[in-house]
Amino acid sequence: DAKTTQPPSMDCAEGRAANLPCNHSTISGNEYVYWYRQIHSQGPQYIIHGLKNNETNEMASLIITEDRKSSTLILPHATLRDTAVYYCIVTLPGNQFYFGTGTSLTVIP
Amino acid sequence: GAVVSQHPSWVICKSGTSVKIECRSLDFQATTMFWYRQFPKQSLMLMATSNEGSKATYEQGVEKDKFLINHASLTLSTLTVTSAHPEDSSFYICSASGRGTTGELFFGEGSRLTVL
Numbered sequence: 001d002a003k004t005t006q007p008p009s010m011d012c013a014e015g016r017a018a019n020l021p022c023n024h025s026t027i028s029g030n031e032y033v034y035w036y037r038q039i040h041s042q043g044p045q046y047i048i049h050g051l052k053n054n055e056t057n058e059m060a061s062l063i064i065t066e067d068r069k070s071s072t073l074i075l076p077h078a079t080l081r082d083t084a085v086y087y088c089i090v091t092l093p094g095n096q097f098y099f100g101t102g103t104s105l106t107v108i109p
Numbered sequence: 110g111a112v113v114s115q116h117p118s119w120v121i122c123k124s125g126t127s128v129k130i131e132c133r134s135l136d137f138q139a140t141t142m143f144w145y146r147q148f149p150k151q152s153l154m155l156m157a158t159s160n161e162g163s164k165a166t167y168e169q170g171v172e173k174d175k176f177l178i179n180h181a182s183l184t185l186s187t188l189t190v191t192s193a194h195p196e197d198s199s200f201y202i203c204s205a206s207g208r209g210t211t212g213e214l215f216f217g218e219g220s221r222l223t224v225l
Contacts, residue, residue, distance in 0.1 A: 022221070024206055032211070034212070034214075036216075038153075041114075041219070041221070042218060042219060043115075043204075043216035043217050043218050043219045044153070044202070044204075045216070046213050046214070046215065046216075049211065049212070049213055056222065060136055087152075087153075091212070092212070093170045093211055093212025094212055095204060095212075096143060096155055097143065097152040097155070097204070097214055098155060099116050099145075099152045099154075099155075100152060101151060101152050103210060
């Protein structure tokens, strides 16, 4: 039921920007894009979400393409503590979240 | 941000016994709560959706008589694993959404169940 496709794994050098892509070609007009991450043996942590416009908060930036069929999560200066599995989820507000396989990001010293 | 707390964080039980896991929203009213299960090296699998004061809606393949969910108040939902067996050993995670949010879910810390 997950509507998103993400690469299974990525590496990023510490201090560099981590760009995590997500494809959601079947997204409907009212569905939001949500990003979460999960560090081993913990519950998922909310990062950011958006509908159409690009969004930025203290953790990350979310870039959504004009056709909304894909998005990119950007961690501007990756640290070792950003090593986690990152999930991109597309759904209507208030609806269930179905998780895909996510991207396992490893930040390398 | 909103806080969701789960208890216990880990539990070990004997096969055949029942285990209850609590999920509380600490600083907001959770109209809807979701329960997930996660096996090692796998993604989160949605088990059920519970709305305050009504029966839970279970995902296909999840036994409602085995995984009892109660959402009696706007701040508390419980998951009871009845007659637990070793194959029920897993990481159980709850999440909650509240009124007035833009749909983001807030997740608990998770509860690791080991059935001997």
